[in-house]
Amino acid sequence: MKARTETKEKIIALGTDLVKSVGYPSLSYQQISSQLGIKNAAVHYHYPSKENLGLEILISACDSFNGFITYITDLSPWEKLELFFENYRKSLESDHQICLIGASASDYHQIPESMQAAAKDYMVLVKNWFIDLLETGRKEGHFVFKGEPVNKASLMIAAMAGGLQQARLIGDDHYDGIINQIRTELRP
Amino acid sequence: MKARTETKEKIIALGTDLVKSVGYPSLSYQQISSQLGIKNAAVHYHYPSKENLGLEILISACDSFNGFITYITDLSPWEKLELFFENYRKSLESDHQICLIGASASDYHQIPESMQAAAKDYMVLVKNWFIDLLETGRKEGHFVFKGEPVNKASLMIAAMAGGLQQARLIGDDHYDGIINQIRTELRP
DNA sequence: GTCTATAGTACGATAGAC
DNA sequence: GTCTATCGTACTATAGAC
Secondary structure (H helix, E strand, O other): OOOOOHHHHHHHHHHHHHHHHHOOOOOOHHHHHHHHOOOHHHHHHHOOOHHHHHHHHHHHHHHHHHHHHHHOOOOOHHHHHHHHHHHHHHHHHOOOOOOHHHHHHHOHHHOOHHHHHHHHHHHHHHHHHHHHHHHHHHHOOOOOOOOOHHHHHHHHHHHHHHHHHHHHHHOHHHHHHHHHHHHHHHOO | OOOOOHHHHHHHHHHHHHHHHHOOOOOOHHHHHHHHOOOHHHHHHHOOOHHHHHHHHHHHHHHHHHHHHHHOOOOOHHHHHHHHHHHHHHHHHOOOOOOHHHHHHHOHHHOOHHHHHHHHHHHHHHHHHHHHHHHHHHHOOOOOOOOOHHHHHHHHHHHHHHHHHHHHHHOHHHHHHHHHHHHHHHOO
8 A cells, every 4th residue: 555665664663662652561563553543463464573573673773873873973072972962862852752772671571582682782882882982082082081981881871771761750850960960070 | 378467578579579570561460479379369359459569569669768778877978878789789680670760760651650659759769868978978078079969869870770771781790880980980 | 368260351463355 | 565353362350259
């Protein structure tokens, strides 16, 4: 009924939103089909099992992030960091969605092994990008921090993912306070 | 069959473990009854609805934390902080359980309103204790950090909750790196 | 306080028509 | 590529015996 496989892309886009707002275990074929105006079985046609769908959501996010870091490769360390902050802030504004890394981690024992592996790959990708950003930024005098870049990267990624979640409980100020603290501590 | 309400306490203890490992939505009466050697209906006798059970788990955790901070009230700021770190590290060693705050936050849209409110109360309690610890510790020269105590507290709590989750994906070193970074930055 | 039995619901998944 | 119809399963929850 559709030109090319437009529906397939819509399913991934909506599925991603749902995982970020209710989590993979609570994601259902009915939510997807009803919101897209199609039927249960139509979604199964594109993604036979829930595992297929969940895995594709993670792989797609990985591709997007790779595109993102390539796109911003020429910016300054601070500009890169602020864009990363901004992307996370957008999740907060989209009805308090959390990031896929946090969602995959908190539901870790409820997702198939293939998704556990994909989530790990995704997180390693993000973390390595962060380590490189911090290392380069410090070397060039843009950032100031004690200790190893790997530990600083771990601290920042964990704080951002955790902060997004906790903002659901006690409000967006919590997340903004975290970002401001990170900025304050990193500034020369 | 039991003296007093021993079963009721066992249900809360096991329920707490299950929420911390699989989350409230994936927690089931069957897991509880089978692991306690009783039947489905017996659990319903003590906690008629799942909401009753989930709420009691959070309230119980709140009470425990209140007991904890009273118990350590005479220790030094660093000793208090290290005991807090230790409690979180224990979750990691218990088959990678996460904290109740992180679990409640990531499943926020899947838990009843009464639990959302209880989780908020719990988190406010923890955060306020942290703010006071950081404020006092800095005033007395034990801690060093830039910015407001409230933002530093937000950063630390989010990093610990997020770090516990992310350690499931990429290993315990991730969490330990976060704690070491926090120590390094806080040390005078 | 614990049991058996079951109602009622929601879900993932498949078969087969169009 | 989408539909209707349905199977099998897992879950929350309740009624009533002991």
